[in-house]
Amino acid sequence: MTRREALKRMGAFAALLSLELTGVSALTSCSNKKARRIIFFFTATGNSLFVAKMLSDEILSIPQELKKNDLVYEADEIGFVFPDYAASAPLIVREFISKAVFRAPYIFSVITYGNFAANVCEWWDKFANERGLHQQYIKSLMMVDNYLPVFDMNEQITIDKHTDENLATIIQEVAAHEEYIEKGDLGRFSEEGLERLRESHFPMTAQQLIDVNHDKCISCGICTQVCPHGNLKLSSEGVIADGSCEFCLACVHNCTQKALSLKSRMEGFPGERNPEARYRHPEISINEIVRANQQRI
Numbered sequence: 001m002t003r004r005e006a007l008k009r010m011g012a013f014a015a016l017l018s019l020e021l022t023g024v025s026a027l028t029s030c031s032n033k034k035a036r037r038i039i040f041f042f043t044a045t046g047n048s049l050f051v052a053k054m055l056s057d058e059i060l061s062i063p064q065e066l067k068k069n070d071l072v073y074e075a076d077e078i079g080f081v082f083p084d085y086a087a088s089a090p091l092i093v094r095e096f097i098s099k100a101v102f103r104a105p106y107i108f109s110v111i112t113y114g115n116f117a118a119n120v121c122e123w124w125d126k127f128a129n130e131r132g133l134h135q136q137y138i139k140s141l142m143m144v145d146n147y148l149p150v151f152d153m154n155e156q157i158t159i160d161k162h163t164d165e166n167l168a169t170i171i172q173e174v175a176a177h178e179e180y181i182e183k184g185d186l187g188r189f190s191e192e193g194l195e196r197l198r199e200s201h202f203p204m205t206a207q208q209l210i211d212v213n214h215d216k217c218i219s220c221g222i223c224t225q226v227c228p229h230g231n232l233k234l235s236s237e238g239v240i241a242d243g244s245c246e247f248c249l250a251c252v253h254n255c256t257q258k259a260l261s262l263k264s265r266m267e268g269f270p271g272e273r274n275p276e277a278r279y280r281h282p283e284i285s286i287n288e289i290v291r292a293n294q295q296r297i
Contacts, residue, residue: 035076038104040065042082042093042228043292044248046284047112047143052081054167055110055174061292062096063228071100078104079174083248084113084120084140086198087189089127090246092228098131106177108137110170114145114156118194119184136179141166146279148249148262153277206231206241209262210251214238216259222286223251223260230295250293253278254286 041052042062052059056079065071082093089111109128111120117140125138142161145151173180186194210232217238224232224239231243232251239260241251252260258278264271280286 037077037079038073038075039079039081040096041080041292042090042248043284043289044083044226044228044246044250045144045146045253045279046281046289047146048081048083049288049292050281050283051110051112051141051143051167052079054171055079055081062092063293063295066092066096066099071096072103073100074103076104077106077108077174078102079107080109082109082111084111084117085247087118087120087194088123088198089120090248092246094127097128097133102133106137107133107135108174109135109139111138111140112143113140114143114147114151116187117142117182117184118186118189119191121182122184125181135181136177137174137181139170139173139180139182141170144279144281146249146253148252148272148274150273152274153279154274156279204245204247206243206245206251209245209247210241211261211263212239212241213259213261216257218257218259220256222290223255224296225290225294226250226254226286228293228295250289253280254289256286 037056037058039052039056039059040062041048041059043049043052049059062082080093080097082090109121109124111117111124113120121138121140125135128135141163143163144153144156144159144161146153146156189197206227206229214237219234219238221234224230224234227250228246228248229243231241231245233240233242249262252262255278258276261275262272280289
């Protein structure tokens with residue numbers, strides 16, 4: 001499916017056509033010359049990958065780019081698409097922008113989230129600025145929330161979060177090179193409370209987090225391929241989970257046999273809301289997530 005076909009399906013075609021009639025395209029700057037737009041993305045269940053594909057034909061996986069020695073990028077437009085983790089960016093995204101150099105007249109980010117974005121856009125703006133990455137546009141986009149400890153995926157996919165309309169708006173605004181940094185709403189949180197949440201979210205290992213049901217496991221190896229850190233391995237005894245974990249849940253969601261689950265016996269860790277429900281964006285295949293995240297040859 002082309003980006004145009006997908007946009008038409010999601011109801012954004014009319015908005016994009018209007019832009020083209022006025023000489024502005026989602027793939028070009030305001031000039032007649034076609035601009036080069038690079039999108040860097042990180043995904044676990046396909047939400048951010050889908051958004052990246054809607055924004056550009058040239059999309060680059062952050063886990064794959066981090067394997068390279070040369071991390072200097074130049075384009076007319078550079079964008080970042082990644083999920084909100086505890087009102088901040090995933091560690092792998094933080095690592096990437098801390099190591100890389102980006103040069104473009106227009107730099108933007110779209111941060112996907114499922115329930116409450118808090119001040120993630122302002123947090124990301126500050127974090128990036130401190131590392132020399134200055135952006136003109138940062139906006140959040142509500143999608144299906146894939147955080148298994150809190151949400152039931154069967155319930156999530158039934159909720160209309162107006163993703164299509166909001167994504168169409170983002171496409172228009174980025175095409176027009178609008179300058180906008182989304183302001184946050186802390187809700188019931190304080191800055192200190194959010195920082196504690198971030199600190200509690202990240203220090204996790206795959207061994208602490210993942211349970212493997214060896215009776216269900218068929219040793220297909222998909223979990224070992226979708227992990228952006230290569231934390232899962234196939235052994236003679238089945239899948240072994242070990243290593244510093246991104247807490248992205250790609251392995252759990254993409255296991256076709258539902259053989260992987262979150263441990264519920266950890267102190268203070270709730271396990272899963274619905275162990276039988278899993279999610280992957282309907283327009284994204286497992287193979288696409290494998291290509292984006294695979295660390296093992």
